[in-house]
Amino acid sequence: MPNSAQIGLTSRRVLSFIDDGFVKIENAFSADLARQCRDELWTDIGLSASEPKGWTRPVIRVNSKSTPPFIEAANTPALHEAYDQLVGVDRWIAPKGLGTFPIRFPSEQAPGDDGWHVDVSFGIDNPDFMEWRADVKSSGRALLMLFLLSDVGPDDAPTRIRRGSHAMIARELLPYGEKGATLREISANGYASSADCPIDAATGSAGTVYLCHPFLVHAAQPHRGQRPRFMAQPPLLPRSEFDPSLPPSPVQIAIRQACGLTF
Template sequence: MSRTEHIGLTQRQIQSFVADGFVKIENAFSADLAKKGRDELWADIGLSPDEPEKWVQPVVRVGFKSSPPFIEAANTPPLHKAYDQLVGERRWLPPKGLGTFPIRFPSTGSPGDGGWHVDVSFGTDNPDFMEWRANVKSSGRALLMLFLFSDVGTDDAPTKIRKGSHAVIARELMPYGEAGATLRQLSAKGYASTANCEVELATGTAGTVYLCHPFLVHAAQPHLGHRPRFMAQPALLPKGEFDPALPPSPVQVAIREACGMAF
Protein backbone atom coordinates (compact mmCIF):
# COMPACT_ATOMS: atom_id res chain seq x y z
CA MET A 1 0.00 0.00 0.00
CA SER A 2 1.43 3.38 -0.97
CA ARG A 3 2.05 6.19 1.49
CA THR A 4 -0.67 8.38 -0.05
CA GLU A 5 -3.30 5.75 0.83
CA HIS A 6 -2.58 6.40 4.53
CA ILE A 7 -3.12 10.15 4.22
CA GLY A 8 -6.32 11.56 5.59
CA LEU A 9 -8.57 11.81 8.61
CA THR A 10 -10.04 8.76 10.29
CA GLN A 11 -13.79 8.37 10.59
CA ARG A 12 -13.44 9.06 14.31
CA GLN A 13 -11.66 12.34 13.59
CA ILE A 14 -14.42 13.39 11.19
CA GLN A 15 -17.08 12.53 13.76
CA SER A 16 -15.13 14.54 16.35
CA PHE A 17 -15.05 17.49 13.97
CA VAL A 18 -18.83 17.36 13.59
CA ALA A 19 -19.37 17.11 17.35
CA ASP A 20 -16.61 19.38 18.71
CA GLY A 21 -16.10 21.77 15.79
CA PHE A 22 -12.42 21.14 15.12
CA VAL A 23 -9.77 18.51 14.44
CA LYS A 24 -6.06 18.68 15.30
CA ILE A 25 -3.62 17.42 12.65
CA GLU A 26 -0.06 16.90 13.84
CA ASN A 27 2.82 17.07 11.34
CA ALA A 28 0.51 18.64 8.77
CA PHE A 29 3.55 20.45 7.40
CA SER A 30 7.24 20.01 8.13
CA ALA A 31 9.35 21.57 10.88
CA ASP A 32 11.66 22.83 8.12
CA LEU A 33 8.83 24.78 6.48
CA ALA A 34 7.86 26.16 9.89
CA LYS A 35 11.44 27.36 10.44
CA LYS A 36 11.58 29.00 7.00
CA GLY A 37 8.28 30.70 7.73
CA ARG A 38 9.47 32.01 11.11
CA ASP A 39 12.66 33.34 9.56
CA GLU A 40 10.63 35.33 7.01
CA LEU A 41 8.30 36.65 9.69
CA TRP A 42 11.19 37.76 11.92
CA ALA A 43 12.59 39.69 8.94
CA ASP A 44 9.16 41.21 8.21
CA ILE A 45 8.77 42.62 11.71
CA GLY A 46 12.39 43.78 12.06
CA LEU A 47 13.01 41.79 15.22
CA SER A 48 15.31 38.93 16.15
CA PRO A 49 14.94 35.73 18.20
CA ASP A 50 18.28 36.64 19.81
CA GLU A 51 17.28 40.11 21.05
CA PRO A 52 14.41 39.61 23.51
CA GLU A 53 15.01 43.07 24.99
CA LYS A 54 13.39 44.46 21.84
CA TRP A 55 10.18 42.43 22.24
CA VAL A 56 8.20 45.30 23.70
CA GLN A 57 4.75 44.73 22.15
CA PRO A 58 2.48 41.87 23.27
CA VAL A 59 1.39 41.23 19.68
CA VAL A 60 2.71 42.23 16.26
CA ARG A 61 0.59 41.46 13.22
CA VAL A 62 1.73 40.45 9.75
CA GLY A 63 -0.73 40.23 6.87
CA PHE A 64 -1.07 37.66 4.13
CA LYS A 65 2.12 35.81 3.13
CA SER A 66 2.33 34.29 -0.35
CA SER A 67 6.00 33.26 -0.51
CA PRO A 68 6.87 29.61 -1.19
CA PRO A 69 7.14 28.31 2.41
CA PHE A 70 3.62 29.49 3.21
CA ILE A 71 2.07 28.23 -0.02
CA GLU A 72 3.72 24.84 0.51
CA ALA A 73 2.68 24.63 4.17
CA ALA A 74 -0.96 25.26 3.27
CA ASN A 75 -1.04 22.70 0.47
CA THR A 76 0.53 19.51 1.76
CA PRO A 77 -1.06 16.19 0.73
CA PRO A 78 -2.44 15.50 4.25
CA LEU A 79 -4.13 18.91 4.33
CA HIS A 80 -5.57 18.62 0.82
CA LYS A 81 -7.04 15.25 1.76
CA ALA A 82 -8.48 16.70 4.98
CA TYR A 83 -9.97 19.66 3.09
CA ASP A 84 -11.70 17.19 0.77
CA GLN A 85 -12.96 15.12 3.68
CA LEU A 86 -14.38 18.06 5.68
CA VAL A 87 -15.55 20.46 2.95
CA GLY A 88 -16.24 18.11 0.07
CA GLU A 89 -14.03 16.89 -2.73
CA ARG A 90 -12.90 19.81 -4.94
CA ARG A 91 -15.37 22.18 -3.22
CA TRP A 92 -12.59 24.45 -1.91
CA LEU A 93 -9.91 26.72 -3.40
CA PRO A 94 -6.24 25.79 -2.89
CA PRO A 95 -4.71 28.42 -0.57
CA LYS A 96 -2.39 30.86 -2.30
CA GLY A 97 -0.58 31.59 0.96
CA LEU A 98 -1.38 32.11 4.62
CA GLY A 99 -2.37 34.95 6.91
CA THR A 100 -2.92 36.83 9.00
CA PHE A 101 -0.21 36.24 11.60
CA PRO A 102 -0.78 37.57 15.13
CA ILE A 103 2.75 37.05 16.48
CA ARG A 104 2.49 37.00 20.28
CA PHE A 105 5.36 37.88 22.58
CA PRO A 106 5.84 37.16 26.30
CA SER A 107 4.12 39.96 28.18
CA THR A 108 2.46 40.68 31.50
CA GLY A 109 0.06 43.09 29.79
CA SER A 110 -3.15 42.32 27.99
CA PRO A 111 -2.85 42.05 24.20
CA GLY A 112 -6.16 43.90 23.92
CA ASP A 113 -7.71 41.39 21.55
CA GLY A 114 -8.72 38.55 23.83
CA GLY A 115 -12.51 38.57 23.42
CA TRP A 116 -14.51 35.52 22.41
CA HIS A 117 -15.70 35.73 18.80
CA VAL A 118 -16.49 33.96 15.56
CA ASP A 119 -14.90 34.91 12.26
CA VAL A 120 -17.44 36.46 9.89
CA SER A 121 -17.02 35.76 6.20
CA PHE A 122 -18.77 38.19 3.83
CA GLY A 123 -19.83 41.81 3.55
CA THR A 124 -16.23 42.76 4.20
CA ASP A 125 -16.41 45.70 1.80
CA ASN A 126 -18.22 47.62 4.56
CA PRO A 127 -15.72 49.96 6.28
CA ASP A 128 -17.34 49.16 9.63
CA PHE A 129 -16.03 45.67 10.41
CA MET A 130 -18.78 45.19 13.00
CA GLU A 131 -21.19 45.09 10.02
CA TRP A 132 -19.36 42.16 8.39
CA ARG A 133 -21.58 39.10 8.27
CA ALA A 134 -21.97 35.35 8.54
CA ASN A 135 -24.94 33.20 7.57
CA VAL A 136 -26.09 29.70 8.34
CA LYS A 137 -24.72 28.47 5.00
CA SER A 138 -21.27 29.87 5.92
CA SER A 139 -21.07 31.79 2.65
CA GLY A 140 -17.50 32.83 1.90
CA ARG A 141 -15.75 30.51 4.35
CA ALA A 142 -15.29 26.75 4.27
CA LEU A 143 -13.05 26.40 7.34
CA LEU A 144 -11.24 28.43 9.98
CA MET A 145 -7.64 27.19 10.21
CA LEU A 146 -4.89 27.61 12.79
CA PHE A 147 -1.36 26.91 11.50
CA LEU A 148 1.28 26.63 14.23
CA PHE A 149 4.66 27.88 12.96
CA SER A 150 6.25 27.53 16.40
CA ASP A 151 5.85 25.11 19.27
CA VAL A 152 2.87 26.24 21.36
CA GLY A 153 2.49 25.09 24.94
CA THR A 154 -0.16 26.00 27.48
CA ASP A 155 1.71 29.18 28.51
CA ASP A 156 2.47 30.32 24.94
CA ALA A 157 -0.82 32.12 24.21
CA PRO A 158 -2.59 29.16 22.58
CA THR A 159 -5.91 30.06 21.02
CA LYS A 160 -8.81 29.15 23.32
CA ILE A 161 -11.55 27.09 21.65
CA ARG A 162 -15.07 26.50 22.96
CA LYS A 163 -15.83 22.90 22.02
CA GLY A 164 -19.23 22.46 20.43
CA SER A 165 -19.85 26.20 20.18
CA HIS A 166 -20.24 25.93 16.41
CA ALA A 167 -23.58 24.17 16.95
CA VAL A 168 -24.85 27.00 19.18
CA ILE A 169 -23.85 29.62 16.61
CA ALA A 170 -25.49 27.65 13.78
CA ARG A 171 -28.79 27.73 15.66
CA GLU A 172 -28.41 31.45 16.34
CA LEU A 173 -27.70 32.18 12.66
CA MET A 174 -30.61 30.17 11.30
CA PRO A 175 -33.34 32.82 11.86
CA TYR A 176 -31.31 35.39 9.90
CA GLY A 177 -31.51 33.34 6.71
CA GLU A 178 -29.23 33.89 3.75
CA ALA A 179 -28.68 37.58 4.58
CA GLY A 180 -26.99 36.49 7.77
CA ALA A 181 -26.15 38.32 10.99
CA THR A 182 -23.57 41.03 11.49
CA LEU A 183 -20.65 40.71 13.86
CA ARG A 184 -22.38 43.37 15.97
CA GLN A 185 -25.49 41.19 16.25
CA LEU A 186 -23.54 38.02 16.95
CA SER A 187 -21.40 39.60 19.66
CA ALA A 188 -24.15 41.65 21.33
CA LYS A 189 -24.32 39.31 24.33
CA GLY A 190 -20.65 38.44 24.42
CA TYR A 191 -21.30 34.88 23.22
CA ALA A 192 -22.83 34.08 26.62
CA SER A 193 -24.79 31.27 24.97
CA THR A 194 -21.52 29.33 24.60
CA ALA A 195 -20.12 30.09 28.06
CA ASN A 196 -20.75 26.55 29.32
CA CYS A 197 -18.78 24.93 26.51
CA GLU A 198 -15.62 23.08 27.51
CA VAL A 199 -12.48 25.06 26.60
CA GLU A 200 -9.70 23.45 24.57
CA LEU A 201 -6.29 25.05 24.03
CA ALA A 202 -4.78 24.97 20.54
CA THR A 203 -1.38 23.65 21.57
CA GLY A 204 1.08 21.60 19.56
CA THR A 205 4.46 21.43 17.92
CA ALA A 206 5.41 23.52 14.90
CA GLY A 207 3.72 22.00 11.87
CA THR A 208 0.45 21.30 13.68
CA VAL A 209 -2.76 22.55 12.07
CA TYR A 210 -6.23 22.88 13.60
CA LEU A 211 -9.03 22.69 11.05
CA CYS A 212 -12.07 24.34 12.60
CA HIS A 213 -15.72 24.73 11.72
CA PRO A 214 -16.38 28.31 10.50
CA PHE A 215 -18.78 28.96 13.41
CA LEU A 216 -16.38 27.91 16.18
CA VAL A 217 -16.13 30.45 19.02
CA HIS A 218 -12.52 31.16 19.96
CA ALA A 219 -10.33 33.75 21.68
CA ALA A 220 -6.76 34.94 22.05
CA GLN A 221 -5.02 35.21 25.41
CA PRO A 222 -1.83 36.74 26.91
CA HIS A 223 1.54 35.06 26.38
CA LEU A 224 2.92 33.83 29.71
CA GLY A 225 5.78 31.77 28.27
CA HIS A 226 9.29 32.63 27.13
CA ARG A 227 9.48 32.32 23.33
CA PRO A 228 7.26 34.13 20.78
CA ARG A 229 4.31 32.29 19.30
CA PHE A 230 4.01 32.23 15.51
CA MET A 231 0.63 31.22 14.12
CA ALA A 232 -1.42 31.87 11.00
CA GLN A 233 -5.22 32.02 11.14
CA PRO A 234 -6.48 31.90 7.54
CA ALA A 235 -9.80 30.86 6.09
CA LEU A 236 -10.16 28.03 3.63
CA LEU A 237 -12.29 29.52 0.88
CA PRO A 238 -15.13 27.60 -0.77
CA LYS A 239 -15.20 27.16 -4.53
CA GLY A 240 -18.85 28.20 -4.61
CA GLU A 241 -22.09 28.31 -2.69
CA PHE A 242 -23.61 25.18 -1.18
CA ASP A 243 -24.99 22.89 -3.87
CA PRO A 244 -28.00 20.90 -2.57
CA ALA A 245 -27.48 18.37 -5.36
CA LEU A 246 -24.23 17.22 -3.70
CA PRO A 247 -23.98 15.12 -0.54
CA PRO A 248 -23.59 17.32 2.56
CA SER A 249 -20.02 17.68 3.80
CA PRO A 250 -19.13 17.30 7.50
CA VAL A 251 -19.18 21.11 7.77
CA GLN A 252 -22.78 21.07 6.53
CA VAL A 253 -23.71 17.98 8.54
CA ALA A 254 -22.68 19.79 11.73
CA ILE A 255 -24.92 22.74 10.83
CA ARG A 256 -27.90 20.53 9.92
CA GLU A 257 -27.59 18.43 13.07
CA ALA A 258 -27.40 21.57 15.21
CA CYS A 259 -30.49 23.06 13.58
CA GLY A 260 -32.51 19.83 13.54
CA MET A 261 -32.71 19.80 9.75
CA ALA A 262 -33.43 16.69 7.72
CA PHE A 263 -30.74 15.33 5.41
Protein backbone atom coordinates in the same frame (compact mmCIF):
# COMPACT_ATOMS: atom_id res chain seq x y z
CA MET B 1 -9.02 13.41 20.78
CA PRO B 2 -6.56 11.11 18.96
CA ASN B 3 -3.93 12.69 16.69
CA SER B 4 -2.53 11.31 13.45
CA ALA B 5 0.52 11.95 11.29
CA GLN B 6 -0.76 9.80 8.44
CA ILE B 7 -2.66 11.16 5.47
CA GLY B 8 -6.41 11.03 5.89
CA LEU B 9 -8.74 11.39 8.85
CA THR B 10 -10.37 8.31 10.30
CA SER B 11 -14.16 8.20 10.35
CA ARG B 12 -14.00 8.65 14.12
CA ARG B 13 -12.04 11.86 13.75
CA VAL B 14 -14.46 13.20 11.15
CA LEU B 15 -17.31 12.53 13.58
CA SER B 16 -15.40 14.31 16.34
CA PHE B 17 -15.07 17.33 14.02
CA ILE B 18 -18.85 17.33 13.57
CA ASP B 19 -19.43 17.13 17.33
CA ASP B 20 -16.53 19.22 18.69
CA GLY B 21 -16.09 21.71 15.85
CA PHE B 22 -12.40 21.09 15.23
CA VAL B 23 -9.77 18.46 14.55
CA LYS B 24 -6.05 18.63 15.33
CA ILE B 25 -3.60 17.39 12.69
CA GLU B 26 -0.04 16.90 13.87
CA ASN B 27 2.84 16.99 11.36
CA ALA B 28 0.55 18.61 8.79
CA PHE B 29 3.64 20.36 7.42
CA SER B 30 7.31 20.04 8.27
CA ALA B 31 9.23 21.71 11.06
CA ASP B 32 11.66 22.99 8.43
CA LEU B 33 8.84 24.77 6.58
CA ALA B 34 7.69 26.26 9.88
CA ARG B 35 11.23 27.56 10.49
CA GLN B 36 11.38 29.11 7.01
CA CYS B 37 8.07 30.85 7.66
CA ARG B 38 9.26 32.16 11.04
CA ASP B 39 12.48 33.46 9.50
CA GLU B 40 10.53 35.48 6.93
CA LEU B 41 8.18 36.86 9.56
CA TRP B 42 11.09 37.91 11.81
CA THR B 43 12.48 39.85 8.85
CA ASP B 44 9.10 41.42 8.11
CA ILE B 45 8.66 42.75 11.64
CA GLY B 46 12.26 43.89 11.98
CA LEU B 47 12.97 41.89 15.13
CA SER B 48 15.18 38.94 16.03
CA ALA B 49 14.77 35.68 17.90
CA SER B 50 18.13 36.31 19.56
CA GLU B 51 17.37 39.84 20.81
CA PRO B 52 14.47 39.69 23.29
CA LYS B 53 15.06 43.30 24.34
CA GLY B 54 13.20 44.25 21.17
CA TRP B 55 10.10 42.33 22.17
CA THR B 56 8.31 45.32 23.68
CA ARG B 57 4.77 44.76 22.39
CA PRO B 58 2.44 41.89 23.36
CA VAL B 59 1.33 41.27 19.77
CA ILE B 60 2.43 42.30 16.28
CA ARG B 61 0.30 41.44 13.27
CA VAL B 62 1.36 40.63 9.73
CA ASN B 63 -1.43 40.53 7.18
CA SER B 64 -0.59 37.79 4.68
CA LYS B 65 2.28 35.95 3.04
CA SER B 66 2.35 34.23 -0.35
CA THR B 67 6.00 33.22 -0.71
CA PRO B 68 6.81 29.54 -1.43
CA PRO B 69 7.18 28.31 2.19
CA PHE B 70 3.73 29.60 3.14
CA ILE B 71 2.08 28.21 0.00
CA GLU B 72 3.74 24.82 0.56
CA ALA B 73 2.75 24.70 4.24
CA ALA B 74 -0.91 25.29 3.38
CA ASN B 75 -1.02 22.70 0.59
CA THR B 76 0.56 19.48 1.85
CA PRO B 77 -1.00 16.15 0.84
CA ALA B 78 -2.19 15.60 4.41
CA LEU B 79 -4.04 18.92 4.44
CA HIS B 80 -5.51 18.51 0.96
CA GLU B 81 -6.91 15.14 1.98
CA ALA B 82 -8.39 16.63 5.14
CA TYR B 83 -9.91 19.54 3.20
CA ASP B 84 -11.56 16.98 0.89
CA GLN B 85 -12.89 14.98 3.83
CA LEU B 86 -14.32 17.94 5.78
CA VAL B 87 -15.44 20.29 2.99
CA GLY B 88 -15.88 17.99 0.01
CA VAL B 89 -13.86 17.08 -3.07
CA ASP B 90 -13.57 20.03 -5.49
CA ARG B 91 -15.48 22.31 -3.08
CA TRP B 92 -12.54 24.38 -1.81
CA ILE B 93 -9.87 26.64 -3.28
CA ALA B 94 -6.23 25.73 -2.71
CA PRO B 95 -4.71 28.41 -0.44
CA LYS B 96 -2.36 30.84 -2.18
CA GLY B 97 -0.51 31.55 1.04
CA LEU B 98 -1.23 32.09 4.72
CA GLY B 99 -2.42 34.95 6.98
CA THR B 100 -3.18 36.69 9.13
CA PHE B 101 -0.34 36.28 11.64
CA PRO B 102 -0.84 37.44 15.24
CA ILE B 103 2.74 37.11 16.53
CA ARG B 104 2.54 37.07 20.33
CA PHE B 105 5.39 37.92 22.69
CA PRO B 106 5.88 37.22 26.40
CA SER B 107 4.44 40.27 28.12
CA GLU B 108 2.72 41.50 31.26
CA GLN B 109 0.68 43.90 29.10
CA ALA B 110 -2.84 42.90 28.11
CA PRO B 111 -2.92 42.15 24.37
CA GLY B 112 -6.26 43.92 23.91
CA ASP B 113 -7.54 41.40 21.38
CA ASP B 114 -8.36 38.39 23.54
CA GLY B 115 -12.17 38.45 23.54
CA TRP B 116 -14.33 35.52 22.48
CA HIS B 117 -15.56 35.76 18.88
CA VAL B 118 -16.42 33.99 15.66
CA ASP B 119 -14.93 34.87 12.27
CA VAL B 120 -17.45 36.35 9.84
CA SER B 121 -17.06 35.73 6.13
CA PHE B 122 -18.83 38.16 3.80
CA GLY B 123 -19.79 41.80 3.51
CA ILE B 124 -16.18 42.63 4.29
CA ASP B 125 -16.18 45.58 1.88
CA ASN B 126 -18.03 47.53 4.58
CA PRO B 127 -15.54 49.82 6.38
CA ASP B 128 -17.25 49.03 9.70
CA PHE B 129 -16.02 45.52 10.51
CA MET B 130 -18.85 45.10 13.01
CA GLU B 131 -21.16 45.05 9.97
CA TRP B 132 -19.34 42.12 8.38
CA ARG B 133 -21.63 39.10 8.23
CA ALA B 134 -22.07 35.34 8.50
CA ASP B 135 -25.03 33.17 7.55
CA VAL B 136 -26.17 29.68 8.47
CA LYS B 137 -24.73 28.26 5.23
CA SER B 138 -21.32 29.76 6.04
CA SER B 139 -21.16 31.66 2.76
CA GLY B 140 -17.63 32.70 1.93
CA ARG B 141 -15.81 30.42 4.36
CA ALA B 142 -15.32 26.65 4.32
CA LEU B 143 -13.06 26.33 7.39
CA LEU B 144 -11.27 28.36 10.04
CA MET B 145 -7.66 27.13 10.25
CA LEU B 146 -4.94 27.57 12.86
CA PHE B 147 -1.39 26.90 11.61
CA LEU B 148 1.21 26.59 14.37
CA LEU B 149 4.50 27.97 13.04
CA SER B 150 6.28 27.59 16.38
CA ASP B 151 5.96 25.15 19.26
CA VAL B 152 2.99 26.25 21.37
CA GLY B 153 2.65 25.09 24.96
CA PRO B 154 0.02 26.00 27.57
CA ASP B 155 1.87 29.22 28.54
CA ASP B 156 2.58 30.35 24.96
CA ALA B 157 -0.77 32.08 24.29
CA PRO B 158 -2.49 29.14 22.59
CA THR B 159 -5.82 30.01 21.01
CA ARG B 160 -8.69 29.08 23.30
CA ILE B 161 -11.49 27.05 21.72
CA ARG B 162 -15.01 26.53 23.06
CA ARG B 163 -15.60 22.93 22.12
CA GLY B 164 -19.00 22.39 20.50
CA SER B 165 -19.78 26.11 20.30
CA HIS B 166 -20.27 25.94 16.52
CA ALA B 167 -23.65 24.28 17.14
CA MET B 168 -24.90 27.20 19.24
CA ILE B 169 -23.80 29.73 16.63
CA ALA B 170 -25.49 27.74 13.84
CA ARG B 171 -28.79 27.85 15.73
CA GLU B 172 -28.42 31.57 16.37
CA LEU B 173 -27.73 32.27 12.68
CA LEU B 174 -30.69 30.24 11.41
CA PRO B 175 -33.40 32.94 11.90
CA TYR B 176 -31.39 35.48 9.88
CA GLY B 177 -31.74 33.45 6.66
CA GLU B 178 -29.66 34.20 3.57
CA LYS B 179 -29.09 37.81 4.60
CA GLY B 180 -27.10 36.57 7.55
CA ALA B 181 -26.24 38.39 10.76
CA THR B 182 -23.66 41.11 11.35
CA LEU B 183 -20.82 40.64 13.77
CA ARG B 184 -22.54 43.26 15.91
CA GLU B 185 -25.66 41.08 16.05
CA ILE B 186 -23.78 37.83 16.57
CA SER B 187 -21.76 39.24 19.46
CA ALA B 188 -24.55 41.23 21.10
CA ASN B 189 -25.00 38.71 23.93
CA GLY B 190 -21.28 38.16 24.45
CA TYR B 191 -21.55 34.60 23.09
CA ALA B 192 -23.42 33.65 26.24
CA SER B 193 -24.90 30.54 24.66
CA SER B 194 -21.43 28.97 24.50
CA ALA B 195 -20.22 30.10 27.93
CA ASP B 196 -20.54 26.62 29.43
CA CYS B 197 -18.69 24.83 26.63
CA PRO B 198 -15.48 23.02 27.62
CA ILE B 199 -12.38 25.02 26.69
CA ASP B 200 -9.52 23.48 24.74
CA ALA B 201 -6.16 25.13 24.01
CA ALA B 202 -4.65 24.95 20.52
CA THR B 203 -1.27 23.65 21.63
CA GLY B 204 1.18 21.57 19.65
CA SER B 205 4.53 21.44 17.95
CA ALA B 206 5.42 23.55 14.93
CA GLY B 207 3.72 22.00 11.91
CA THR B 208 0.45 21.28 13.71
CA VAL B 209 -2.79 22.53 12.14
CA TYR B 210 -6.23 22.84 13.71
CA LEU B 211 -9.03 22.62 11.16
CA CYS B 212 -12.07 24.28 12.68
CA HIS B 213 -15.72 24.69 11.81
CA PRO B 214 -16.35 28.27 10.59
CA PHE B 215 -18.77 28.93 13.50
CA LEU B 216 -16.39 27.86 16.28
CA VAL B 217 -16.14 30.42 19.11
CA HIS B 218 -12.50 31.09 19.96
CA ALA B 219 -10.25 33.65 21.63
CA ALA B 220 -6.64 34.72 22.05
CA GLN B 221 -4.99 35.00 25.44
CA PRO B 222 -1.92 36.65 27.03
CA HIS B 223 1.51 35.12 26.51
CA ARG B 224 3.09 33.93 29.77
CA GLY B 225 5.84 31.77 28.27
CA GLN B 226 9.41 32.49 27.21
CA ARG B 227 9.50 32.40 23.40
CA PRO B 228 7.34 34.24 20.85
CA ARG B 229 4.42 32.36 19.38
CA PHE B 230 4.02 32.33 15.61
CA MET B 231 0.69 31.26 14.15
CA ALA B 232 -1.41 31.84 11.03
CA GLN B 233 -5.20 31.87 11.10
CA PRO B 234 -6.41 31.82 7.48
CA PRO B 235 -9.78 30.75 6.14
CA LEU B 236 -10.22 27.93 3.68
CA LEU B 237 -12.33 29.46 0.94
CA PRO B 238 -15.17 27.57 -0.78
CA ARG B 239 -15.05 27.07 -4.54
CA SER B 240 -18.74 27.98 -4.84
CA GLU B 241 -21.75 28.66 -2.68
CA PHE B 242 -23.80 25.90 -1.05
CA ASP B 243 -25.17 23.42 -3.58
CA PRO B 244 -28.11 21.35 -2.26
CA SER B 245 -27.66 18.81 -5.08
CA LEU B 246 -24.37 17.61 -3.58
CA PRO B 247 -24.07 15.29 -0.58
CA PRO B 248 -23.62 17.32 2.62
CA SER B 249 -20.05 17.71 3.86
CA PRO B 250 -19.14 17.26 7.53
CA VAL B 251 -19.16 21.09 7.84
CA GLN B 252 -22.76 21.11 6.59
CA ILE B 253 -23.75 18.04 8.57
CA ALA B 254 -22.68 19.80 11.76
CA ILE B 255 -24.96 22.72 10.89
CA ARG B 256 -27.88 20.45 9.98
CA GLN B 257 -27.39 18.44 13.15
CA ALA B 258 -27.45 21.59 15.28
CA CYS B 259 -30.46 23.17 13.57
CA GLY B 260 -32.55 20.18 12.54
CA LEU B 261 -32.40 21.36 8.92
CA THR B 262 -33.16 19.24 5.88
CA PHE B 263 -30.77 20.93 3.42
